[in-house]
Amino acid sequence: MxxxxxxxxxxxxxxxxxxxxxxxxxxxxxxxxxxxxxxxxxxxxxxxxxxxxxxxxxxxxxxxxxxxxxxxxxxxxxxxxxxxxxxxxxxxxxxxxxxxxxxxxxxxxGATRGPVRDALTLFDENAALLQAPAELVQALRERQWRRLFIDDRALWARARLELFGHALLEKLVTPYKSITAHVWVVEEGAAPDLGLTPEGLAPKPFLPLPVLGVPGWWPANEAPAFYDDAEVFRPHRRAARLPA
Structure with a gap:
């Protein structure tokens, strides 16, 4: 073969x-x-x-x-x-x-998957599972990249990030900066199947995370300027709409 x-x-x-x-x-x-x-x-x-x-x-x-x-x-x-x-x-x-x-x-x-099947496929293909201090989770929710990766960088020592999506893992055989996971926040003590339900999945409560930004995962991210690339580390839509 x-x-x-x-x-x-x-x-x-x-x-x-x-x-x-x-x-x-x-x-x-x-x-x-x-x-x-x-x-x-x-x-x-x-x-x-x-x-x-x-x-x-x-x-x-x-x-x-x-x-x-x-x-x-x-x-x-x-x-x-x-x-x-x-x-x-x-x-x-x-x-x-x-x-x-x-x-x-x-x-x-059918021709379209529907919201639950769409979320299930996204999870299966591209999810990452994150257990982390509340400060990191909040910074990720708000797309506060400098806070997430620079100001609170030391907190990553208390975080656990597990890549699950098989398409995500396939991409990382040949890594590039813009590879982004869909993070599912895992609560402490969660069951092995994470208690997934259609109701919980349908809204697609995933958080985008450019994985090469994770401290210790890519040598270039030791330089703070690594995170200045707004094409990869995009601001939250609400923040992007604020007047200058």
């Missing part, structure tokens, strides 16, 4: 923390010729990974996973990181799948 990109993943990057040990071993199997599905199945996880061709024509991907407990998987980085998240965050992945399947059963698969 051709395995473009799998040999070039730098597992020492901080955003791959928690995934490095299984990820490096599985990527090695794929570079050695295993399919992504076969490599993931060596871990004996909560689901079984099948070739993409196993998905029947006309059946929705999420509905198939819910019905069979099997995940159709292509031989690419995107589906590889999806599989890693099934292995590392099974309760959360299962909850997302349950909610997607329920939405599909209720409304079918």
């Amino acid at each position: 051709s395995a473009p990109g799998f040999g070039g993943i730098d597992w020492r990057r901080p955003w791959f923390a928690g995934l490095a040990q299984p990820g490096q071993e599985l990527a090695g199997l794929i570079v050695g010729g295993a399919s992504v599905a076969d490599a993931l199945n060596t871990c004996g996880g909560p689901v079984r990974f099948l070739p993409q061709e196993a998905l029947p024509d006309g059946e929705a991907y999420e509905a198939f996973i819910f019905r069979t407990g099997c995940v159709p998987t292509r031989n690419n980085l995107h589906d590889f990181f999806n599989g890693l998240m099934w292995l590392s965050r099974p309760a959360l992945k299962r909850r997302l799948n349950e909610l997607q399947a329920a939405q599909i059963a209720q409304a079918g698969v």
Whole structure:
């Protein structure tokens, strides 16, 4: 099997923390010729990974996973990181799948996803999970970037940021400054599935976070001027409308 990109993943990057040990071993199997599905199945996880061709024509991907407990998987980085998240965050992945399947059963698969399915997809593809002091969370809500990353920089030592979205992780194989996660703030003591509900997801209560701004994650952000790039660290819309 051709395995473009799998040999070039730098597992020492901080955003791959928690995934490095299984990820490096599985990527090695794929570079050695295993399919992504076969490599993931060596871990004996909560689901079984099948070739993409196993998905029947006309059946929705999420509905198939819910019905069979099997995940159709292509031989690419995107589906590889999806599989890693099934292995590392099974309760959360299962909850997302349950909610997607329920939405599909209720409304079918139409031209538009609807607010709940849209939020679920955004979560699955691009979410980051943040537990942090209230000061950091408030600064992030208000897009107060200098306060978040410079004035209160020391508070990041008490924060925990876990990247979850598999598309987000795929982008960070080749990092660039504007990569932005959709942060879900995690309350202390939250259940493994975060207690996700349709009502809580529909308003899309995500907070945008350019991940290379996280202290310790990118050498260039040691310089305060790194955060002056308004194309990446955009002001809150309310602040942007204020007169000069």
